[in-house]
Amino acid sequence: MNFLALIGRVVLGFLGHIGRLTIFAGTAISHCVRPPLYPRLIGQQMIDIGYYSLPVVGLTAIFSGMVLALQSYTGFARFSAESAVANVVVLSITRELGPVLAGLMVAGRIGASMAAEIGTMRVTEQIDALTTLSTNPFKYLVVPRLVAGVLMLPLLVLVADIIGVFGGYLVGVYKLGFNAGVYINSTVDFLEPLDVISGLVKASVFGFLIALMGCYNGYYSKGGAQGVGAATTNAVVSASILILTSNYLITELFFAS
Amino acid sequence: MxxxxxxxxxxxxxxxxxxxxxxxxxxxxxxxxxxxxxxxxxxxxxxxxxxxxxxxxxxxxxxxxxxxxxxxxxxxxxxxxxxxxxFGMLFQSAALFDSLPVWENVAFGLIQGEQMNRDEARHRAIETLAKVGLAPEVGDLSPSELSGGMQKRVGLARAIAGNxxxxxxxxPTTGLDPIMADVINDLIITxxxxxxxxxxxxxxxxxxxxxxxxxxxxxxxxxxxxxxxxxxxxxxxxxxxxxxxxxxxxxxxxxxxxx
CATH class of the missing domain: 3.40.50.300 (P-loop containing nucleotide triphosphate hydrolases)
Structure with a gap:
């Protein structure tokens, strides 16, 4: 095959993909602000995304906080800055690790499940059946997941922040010998509202991206089991990449100046 | 013609x-x-x-x-x-929503399309299931618990539930044994x-x-x-x-x- 033709095909395919995703996102957002909405389905998705992700996000957060305390202590000990451990833990958790790790874990758990569920509905004609039953598939399938993603990720990240900081506290106080009161004071005194707010804004954006990529890849999946499998993989990979990319952009937006 | x-x-x-x-x-x-x-x-x-x-x-x-x-x-x-x-539509694979029980599949168009009260919609669904020869207990099953012929019947019930x-x-008869295929044909006629x-x-x-x-x-x-x-x-x-x-x-x- 002509090499240039191959490159052209890949580029055109990619651009087509971007265009289709943009239209999909625009359509989905426009349906989010137009009735009818399905509060019952939104509630179900909020439980799925929020409540059922708590164990995995909590575990990730507590061990990340613990490791962070341990690593920063051994690093800072080299230039006698051990007292900064609490500050580093709380800033890292609230600004970066909380939202990013929670986002990545939820992308693996929820993004994959959304793509698999909607993809299976696509290949078994269930989405066509929705249309014939006078139900808009965007409103019924996509909107509840997007709304739930945007609302629940910040709550999950808030919990992850608290658990992550607590993990750092456990290691700091019980392993590294910090005074409990001093550790807590350092944590609270150094923390500013913007640190938490920026993390929550990130979480909201990540929630949107995870739900969007899960729904988009599922909605356009083709073929049978293989197509659904590919959609699931694409949903997780693309959501993870977008989370890391948007994380940088939002950080730049909040803290560059 | x-x-x-x-x-x-x-x-x-x-x-x-x-x-x-x-x-x-x-x-x-x-x-x-x-x-x-x-x-x-x-x-x-x-x-x-x-x-x-x-x-x-x-x-x-x-x-x-x-x-x-x-x-x-x-x-x-x-x-x-x-x-x-x-419109009503019976899909080749029945295309039942596997996240919903049978009665809710049948009543889907009534609940979502016509905003019918869930109790009333359930009653209508059970009535419609009876028309296609299925017992009321089937309404509480999941589609995955049904045979191919029963799934087609539920699909038919869903197609006609909204009048x-x-x-x-x-x-409509693909994948069914000849007797079940004829049952479906008769149901379509009825x-x-x-x-x-x-x-x-x-x-x-x-x-x-x-x-x-x-x-x-x-x-x-x-x-x-x-x-x-x-x-x-x-x-x-x-x-x-x-x-x-x-x-x-x-x-x-x-x-x-x-x-």
């Missing part, structure tokens, strides 16, 4: 292509109110695509699709709610033909086509090459129809064995 009443469904020169592949190459068909038309034809000849164009799941490239005199050819999905309320004016059947509902079916099953159809149309290479009364299909005098009806490998229809 000359129609004295305005057609329920009017198709004029309907065309649809996917990339280079022309699937529908100008389909013309009128279906009268309360008439049952069956479209027969080989795999990949455009039968399902035609039904999906009428339902608005796909958009025809050109031509005219009218339902009750209203042109719906290019009506966007969001504006099709009114016309789609006239549609037009019902589409996509291969639930649809006897109630004066307009029906458009697609099938490979000639026994089913003869039984449920008033008229049969044969599609080949994206065009209807023969349309006539169901009783005339065996004596159509069309070499394509004869070959298909009698299931002969030899004839003008060449099966595409390699792509």
């Amino acid at each position: 000359i129609m004295t009443t305005p057609p329920k469904i009017h198709l004029k020169d309907v065309r649809k292509a996917f990339g280079d592949k022309q699937v529908l190459s100008g389909v013309d068909l009128d279906i009268a109110p309360a008439e049952s038309v069956v479209i027969i034809g080989g795999s990949g000849t455009g039968k399902s695509v035609l039904i999906k164009c009428i339902l608005g799941i796909l958009t025809a490239d050109s031509g005219t699709i009218e339902v009750d005199g209203t042109d719906v050819t290019h009506t966007p999905a969001g504006s099709r709610v009114v016309v789609n309320k006239k 549609p004016e037009i019902v589409f059947f996509d291969e 639930c649809v033909k006897d109630k004066g509902i307009t029906a458009l079916s697609i099938t490979h099953d000639m026994h089913s086509a003869r039984k449920i159809g008033d008229r049969i149309a044969m599609i080949y290479e994206g065009r209807l090459i023969w349309v006539g009364k169901a009783k005339d299909v065996d004596t159509a005098g069309n070499a394509f129809v004869d070959q298909f009806v009698h299931g002969r490998a030899e004839g003008p229809i060449k099966m595409q064995l390699r792509r």
Whole structure:
């Protein structure tokens, strides 16, 4: 095959993909602000995304906080800055690790499940059946997941922040010998509202991206089991990449100046 | 056939292509109110695509699709709610929502489309399940717990629960044993033909086509090459129809064995 033709095909395919995703996102957002909405389905998705992700996000957060305390202590000990451990833990958790790790874990758990569920509905004609039953598939399938993603990720990240900081506290106080009161004071005194707010804004954006990529890849999946499998993989990979990319952009937006 | 009443469904020169592949190459068909038309034809000849164009799941490239005199050819999905309320559809795989119990599948259009109270919708669903010979207890099962024949019956119940004016059947008997296939045929006649509902079916099953159809149309290479009364299909005098009806490998229809 002509090499240039191959490159052209890949580029055109990619651009087509971007265009289709943009239209999909625009359509989905426009349906989010137009009735009818399905509060019952939104509630179900909020439980799925929020409540059922708590164990995995909590575990990730507590061990990340613990490791962070341990690593920063051994690093800072080299230039006698051990007292900064609490500050580093709380800033890292609230600004970066909380939202990013929670986002990545939820992308693996929820993004994959959304793509698999909607993809299976696509290949078994269930989405066509929705249309014939006078139900808009965007409103019924996509909107509840997007709304739930945007609302629940910040709550999950808030919990992850608290658990992550607590993990750092456990290691700091019980392993590294910090005074409990001093550790807590350092944590609270150094923390500013913007640190938490920026993390929550990130979480909201990540929630949107995870739900969007899960729904988009599922909605356009083709073929049978293989197509659904590919959609699931694409949903997780693309959501993870977008989370890391948007994380940088939002950080730049909040803290560059 | 000359129609004295305005057609329920009017198709004029309907065309649809996917990339280079022309699937529908100008389909013309009128279906009268309360008439049952069956479209027969080989795999990949455009039968399902035609039904999906009428339902608005796909958009025809050109031509005219009218339902009750209203042109719906290019009506966007969001504006099709009114016309789609006239439709019921039984999918080949039944396409039941596996996240919902059977009764909620049957009542789906009533709850979501007509905003019917859930208790009332459940009552209607159980009534409709009875019409297709299923006990009320089946309503609480999950679709995955049902046999293929039962899934088709539930699909049929879902298709007729909203009292549609037009019902589409996509291969209603495919994958069923002959006895269950005949049960489904009888149910279609009881639930649809006897109630004066307009029906458009697609099938490979000639026994089913003869039984449920008033008229049969044969599609080949994206065009209807023969349309006539169901009783005339065996004596159509069309070499394509004869070959298909009698299931002969030899004839003008060449099966595409390699792509």
